[in-house]
Amino acid sequence: TEPEIAPAPAPARSPLADRIVDTLIHRIGKDERAARKHDWLAATILTLRDEIIDKWMASTRQAHAAGAKRVYYLSLEFLIGRLLRDALSNLGRNAEVGDALAVLGVDLAEIEEIEPDAALGNGGLGRLAACFMESMATLDLPAYGYGIRYVNGMFRQRIDDGWQVELPETWLAHGNPWEFERRESAYFVGFGGEVIGNEVGHVHWKPAEAVEALAYDTPVVGWRGKRVNTLRLWSARAFDPIRLDAFNAGDHIGALAGQVRAESLVRVLYPSDSSAAGQELRLRQEYFFSSASIQDIVRRHVQYFGDIRTLPDKAAIQLNDTHPAVSVAELMRLLIDHHDLPFDEAWEITRKTFGYTNHTLLPEALESWPLPLFERLLPRHMQLIYAINGRVLREARKSDGMSDQAVAAISLIDENGERRVRMANLAFVGSHSVNGVAALHTALMKQTVFADLHRLYPARINNKTNGITPRRWLMDCNPGLTALVRDAIGAEFCDDTAKLQSLDSFSNDPSFRERFSGVKRSNKVGLSNFIGESMGLRLDPDALFDVQIKRVHEYKRQLLNIIETVALYDQIRSHPEEDWTPRVKIFAGKAASSYHNAKLIIKLANDVAKRVNSDPSVGGLLKVAFLPNYNVSLAERIIPAADLSEQISTAGMEASGTGNMKFALNGALTIGTLDGANIEIKEHVGDDNIVIFGLTADEVAAKRAGSYRPREVIEGSRELSQAVNAIASGVFSPDDPSRYRELMNGLYDHDWFMVAADFDAYTAAQRAVDARWADQAGWQAAAIRNVARVGWFSSDRTIGEYAREIWGVM
Ligand code: 26W
16 A cells, blocks of 8 residues: 655745745736746846846956956857856856746746747857857956847748748847846947048048947856856947938838838848858948947946057957958047047057957958948048058068069958958958967968968967867756766866866776766757657667758768768668668758758758658668757757767868867767868877868868869769769659759869768768777777867867967956
8 A cells, every 4th residue: 555645845935936936026027827937937037137247246346446458359149049057057056046946836947948049140150259258257357248139140940841941030039138238338330421631630530320339238157157247239229219300291111211220230140151241231230330349448448547548458359250350440440530549559559459360261251342332331441441551561562572462462452353341351450369260270371361461470370279168068968978977087177177188097997988878878868859859750869870060051061971871871772681880860050041052952951861761671770860940059959969970071161160079078979071170179089089081171272273073083983973863863852853963963063072072981981980889888988088088179278378378368
C-alpha cells in the first residue's frame, strides 16, 4: 500500500518573489491570475533590471571618479540574442530567480524561451560585437556600444516548399523591458544643404533637412556582475512630428512626411552581409548613427574633462568595419567647425582616437559611395575628405618608390570609372590602428587590399584574432558539459578559460570519456526532440551529427557539403552492404534576400533532404535537415549537440569565423580548410584533433591566376561528376528538372570557389571522419582535447589585446 504523505507545505514566498509580483501588478498592471507568460517575463526582467541599475550607476560613477579612459565600440550591428539567461547567470542569480518563480507557479526555462532574440545584426560581425560588449564588461573596462535601434532586425526566415521566404521580425512587439529611453540625450543630425564660408574663414554647414537622434540604453552585465556597461542604440524622430500647416490645409499624409522620413532611417537592418548595399538610405543610416554617437562622445568628454584636445587620452573609438567610417569626417567637422581647432591639430586628435577593424576582403563588400551622392548628402564631409586626401597623397608622393599606381590605390577617391569615396581608405588613414580578425586574414590584408597603404604606414596593421564569450557559448548553452568540467577540474575555468587546459589529461580517462559522451548524447537527444517536434523529422541520437550553420554564401561552400551528401547518398544506395557511419547532416542559415545563388542553395539542401529522408533504401544511415530561421538562440541549441563542425570556406575568403570556436569549445571536431581562425584552432588543438583538407590560400590564388579548368576536374572524378550530373539533371527536382542546371554549369565553367578543386580532398576527409567515429574512445578523447585547448579563443583574451595594444586602457 502507498504510504501516506502529508502535502508539503507551500514554500514561503521569498522577498524576490514578492518583488516580482509587485512589479507585475504595478508596472505591468496584471495580477497573478491574469498574468500570461509574457507578463511574467516582463516582470522578471524589470525586477532584475531594477537591481542591475544600482551596479550600472556605480560603474558609471567609478569611471567618472577615476577620470578613466572610455572605449566606444561603433557598430551598425549587434547580434545579441536573448538577454535574460545571460544576465541571470552573469549575476549568479539563476537558481534564486528560478526558485522564486517556481513558488509562483512559473517555469523560468519556459519564460526564457519566449524572450525574442535581439537580432540587430547579420552574422559574424554583429555577433562579435555582442561578445565584445560582454567581455568588456567582464574585464571591467568602461565601454559603450553605439548602434541603431532597428525596428525590424534580421528578417525571420520561413521555408516554404524548400524556398526561403523573408518575413519581418517584430522583436519589439511586446515592448522591450531591458531598455531605457533617454529623452535627455537627443542630437540634431543634418543632411544635404550647403556649406557657407570657405577654407580660410569660418565654415558653416547649413543642412537642408534634419532628424533628431534619440538614445535607448540597454545594460550589459559582465561575468559575476562586476561591471555593467551601456549599449546605446539610436532611434530617429522628426523635429516637427507633424506639420500643422499642411495638416490644416488638408494634406494629412504630407503633414507626417518628416516623421516617416525619420523613421525610415531606423526601420530595418540591411540584410546583406558581405555585399555593400550602395543605396542612399544605407549611407543615411551610417551617417545618422555616426553623427549621433560622435556628438555624444564629444559632449561627454567636454563635460567631464573640459578640454577637447585631450580626447585621445580619454576616448578610444573602435570602428567595426567601415560602416561607421564616416565618423572620421564627422569628428573632424566637430573639431574644426564647432571647436575651432586648426586642421592639423584636428587630424592628429582624430587619428589618435580611432581604430578600425576590417572583417572581410571580399571586393563586393568593400564600401564605396558615388561621389555625387556623398557630396549631395554630406557636402561638408566631402570637403574634409578632399582635404584629408590632399595630405595623405602628398605624404605618399614624398615617400620613396611610390608609383602613380600605388598613389592612386591609396587615394580616398576611386578614379576608375564613376568616381567614388572609398570608406576603407578613409577608415585606414583616419585611425592609428587597423586590425584584422585572424592571423591569415591580417597577412592577406597586408598583401592585397591594403598593400599600398601598408607600405605607406607599415606600423598600422595588426592582428587581433577573434574570440567568443564562454559565458553564453559554453556555460549558458551547455550546462551539462559545464557541470561535468567543473566536477573534473574545479570552477576556475569559469573565470579564466585558459584553465580548461587541465581537462587535457582527462581525455585518457575512460570513465570521464564515458560521462563526456553521455553529456553530448543527452544534448543530441534534446536537439532530436526539438527537430522532431518542430519539423516532424525523426533522428537517431546515436548517429554522427554533422553540422553546418552560418550565413549561406558561395564562399562558405554549403554547396560542397551538399554535393558530398549527394555522393554519399549514392554510395550508400549502391553499396548497402558496407559498414556506413550513420550520419545526420544539419544545415541552417539565411541568404541575403537578393542573393540568387544562395537562395537556390537553400532550396537544393531542402530538395536533397526531401529525397534522402524519404528513401527507405538508405535506412537510418543518412538524414538531412535544414532548420529554418537560424538565429542566436537556435545556435545555442544546435552547437552543444554537434559532433562535427563544418568550416569549409574557400581558403583565403573567411576572415576568421567564430562559429568554428563555439563548436570546438563544445566538444565537436572540426572538418575544415586552412582558412581564417581554423588555422589557429589547429595550432591550439593539435593536428591530430582536427580534420584539415583542401587547397591553401596561396594555392587558391595560384589556381585562379593560372589555368584552372574545373570541367576537367569534374570529369576526372567519378563521384563528383555523378553527383553534379544528378543534381543538374533534376534527380532532386523532378518538379522542375532544370532548376539547378545553371548552378551546376557555374561549377563546370569557372568554379570561383573551388568546389570541384577541393571535392576529392573533402570526400576523403569525410571518410577519415567515419573511420575516426568507429573508434569511439579515440573520438571522445579528441573531442575532450578540443574543449581543453580552445580556451584561448575567449573574447576576454581578444578584448585584453585590444585594450592593451590599441585602446591603451589596461
Ligand atoms: C556593407 C555590407 C556588408 C555587411 C557586413 C559587408 C560586410 C559585412 C561584414 C564585414 C560581414 C561579416 O560579418 N564578416 C565576418 O566577420 C566575422 C567577425 O570578424 C568573421 O568571423 C567572419 O569571418 C567574417 O565573414
